[in-house]
Structures are given as structure tokens and as C-alpha cells.
Amino acid sequence: MASSTYEITFKGEAGARLRAAFEGLDISPQHGVTVLKGEIPDQAALHGIINRLDSLGLELVDVRIVVDD
Numbered sequence: 001m002a003s004s005t006y007e008i009t010f011k012g013e014a015g016a017r018l019r020a021a022f023e024g025l026d027i028s029p030q031h032g033v034t035v036l037k038g039e040i041p042d043q044a045a046l047h048g049i050i051n052r053l054d055s056l057g058l059e060l061v062d063v064r065i066v067v068d069d
Helices: 016-021 043-055
Strands: 004-011 026-030 033-040 060-065
Touching: 004 043, 033 043, 043 060
Parallel strands: none
Antiparallel strands: 004 033, 004 060, 026 033
């Protein structure tokens, strides 16, 4: 299965410590939330990112696949 590009949004704005935790993903703080965006190879990797958010005490807002037009 090919990787998919995801946007994962969580509450709060990522500082340097959080940026290090999500290396390899584009990180965009936006008005009280942060959007992680990048290619994720499979469901296991996606669940790993979601689990990392949870272990850091961050509130998940949205997860979506980015579809190219």
C-alpha cells in the first residue's frame, strides 16, 4: 500500500520541543492549534503519531487525508 498525505490538527501551538517530537512532518501553528502535515507510510505509523500526541497530553482535533486535485 502506498503512503498517504495526512493533516493532523491538535490544540496548542508547537514549540521547539514538540517540533522535535514530530520530525519529518511539516508543522504549522495556526491561531491556537497546530497542523502536522506529511506523508505517512501506513496505519501503524499514523497510530504511532496519534499515540505520541496522547502521551504528550495534546488534544487531537482532526485527522484527514489530503487528496490531490
